[in-house]
Amino acid sequence: MDKRNLVLSIVVLGTMMAAVDSTIVILALPVIVQDLHTDFFTAIWIIILYIFVVLVLTTQLGRLGDRVGRDKVYNWGFVVFTIGSALCGASPSIGSLIAFRGLQSLGGAMMQSTGGAVIADTFPPNQRGKAYGYTSIGWNVGAILGIILGGIITTFIGWRYIFYINVPIGIIASILSFRYIKSTQTIKQQFDIVGTILLTISLSLISYGAADIAGEGLVLKNEILIILGLIVFVSFIFSERKAKNPIIDFTIFQNRVLTYSLFASFFQSLGYLSVAFIIIMYLQGVRGLSPFEASLLLVPGYVIASMIAPFTGRLSDKIGARIPATLGMAFMLLAIFVYITIATGVNTPLVNIIIASVIGGIGSSLFYPANNSAIMANARKGIYGGVSGLQRTLANMGLLLSYVIAIAISSLTVPRYVAFEVFLGTYNGKIPAQFISGIHSALLLGSFILAIGLVLSALRGKEVRSEVS
Structure with a gap:
């Protein structure tokens, strides 16, 4: 295996770790609430704090990587993430779990802010779509593992092992990362x-x-x-x-393809990334499924996405990002509409969940490799870290707000304690029709927001990847 593929494999492994952790925690949330004797809103900070820390720090860490070396920030990110994972698993209380989750998210921010730039350093512009396609595989395989292992571990072993599972992977990844990811490109400038x-x-x-x-x-x-x-x-x-030496070089927004690609990423995150959270809470809270049963329904979409992502990445290398990325958003929009038909009651066929997850998986495999490669291909070589960090900041801002919107709107029509008990699967009465209507409204708003991102993606303009330097 040549050096490029080794570096790509390490970044894919890091992406997979982050994906495993994100989906595992969602499934384990109800069990954590009961085991640590806390409430839903306190426990939701296990998810929100991770997004919050990554959101706040990615831009700065991306620029720091440009200055001191992207390899240093990325490699040490593995170490911090692994230590944080071990401490999360050993947490004796909800307060300590949230605090150690913050440490874990610092490591995640270090990797997220520089991972895209490491690939941009390693691959030429006309090969990055393929490379980002493989990182998309890492995300989807990680999400599959997170869902499957999360369901199995939470149901049969215990929630603490959803964090411990990162430790052996993190140790191996850290060793490989320090050995093979070397960056000599730095910008000597004041912070x-x-x-x-x-x-x-x-x-x-x-x-x-x-x-x-x-x-x-x-x-x-x-x-x-x-x-x-x-x-x-x-x-x-x-x-x-x-x-x-600004953190955000506003001259980058003079590039139309780069600007529209960045904001397409923001609106995609804002409109779509809380959908899995809503559906899992619906399946566990409204339909009474176990974490393992709920997880199995979402697996097919991730399997399909991991299978076709490399091919869609190569397609964006040949024809540019606009068509595949926009088509991907259209598929995700269709998936939301299918989910809306499911969340209208308590007796709709669950097979529709599988159909929606497959449609959404096709959409994500089209959107992510194309859009990510468009962002890095249109960034100037000296500021890869800053642009990668900015992209993750916008995406994580969208992700955080998507969770806020989903929880706030779905619980708007009923008392908040009722909504939280339904989310956790601990509500003993008849599920209020107004609550199901709230879930429907949250998904409908997500579809409207995603449509804005689709328009931005379509208007980004045509690019010829081989001519971008």
């Missing part, structure tokens, strides 16, 4: 301390305020936090325009 502080404060205020809406609703405290965050963000923009 934008003022911009880093302002962006961190802004994203923290907005993210915390938004996340808290899921538990408390839209109250004055959350409104103030979000408004303050937006004010600080405006200050950040003015600061960045005057900075010599």
Whole structure:
């Protein structure tokens, strides 16, 4: 195996670890709530904090990678992620679990912010679509493993092992990463301390305020936090325009393909990535399925996606990202509509879940390799880390807000304690029709948001990948 393929294999392994962890935690949430004697809103921070930390830090860590070496940030990310996973599994309380989840997410942020840039360093522009296709396989295989193992481990062994499973993989991956991922490309420039502080404060205020809406609703405290965050963000923009070495180089938005690809990623995350969470909670809470039974229904989509992603990646190398990425969003939009027909009651055929998951899997395998390769192919070589970090920041902002929207809207028509008990599968009464209507509304809003991303993807413009340098 040549060096390029070795590096690609390591990045795919890291992607797979992140995917395993994301799907496993969703399935285990009800069990964790019961075992650690906590409530749904406290436990949901196990998911939200991970997204929150990655969101706040990816842009800065991407730029740090440009400055000190992307290999250093990426390789040590494996180590931090592995240690965090071990500590999560050993957590004696919900507070310590959330805290150690924050450490784990720091490692995830280090890998996410520089993984795309490592591939861009390793492969030429006209081969990156294929490479990102394989990273898409890593995500889908990891999601499959997470769902299958999450269902089995949570049902038959215990939730702590959903974190312990990362430890042996992480140790092997760390050794391989330090040995083979070497980056000599750095940019000797001053770190934008003022911009880093302002962006961190802004994203923290907005993210915390938004996340808290899921538990408390839209109250004055959350409104103030979000408004303050937006004010600080405006200050950040003015600061960045005057900075010599800004965290976000706003000149990149002069490139239409890059700009539209970045925001297509944001709206795709915002509209689609909470769908799996909604459906799993629906299957466990409304339909009464076990974690293992719910997981099996979603596996086919990930299997299909992992099988065809390399071919769709090669397609984007040949014809550009616009057509495959836009077609992928159309498939994901269709999948949401199928899910909507399922979530209209408590007796709809569960086979429709498999159909929707396959349609969504085809869509993701078309969208991710094409869109990711378009972003990195249209970024200047010296700022791969910054652009990769910005892309992950936008995607994770969309992911966080998608969870907030899904929880807030689905629980809007019933008392919040009823909604949370339904989510956890502990509600003893008849499932309120208004709650099912709320799930329907959350999915419908997701489809509208995803449609915006589809339009942006279609309008990004044509690119000739072989001519991009």
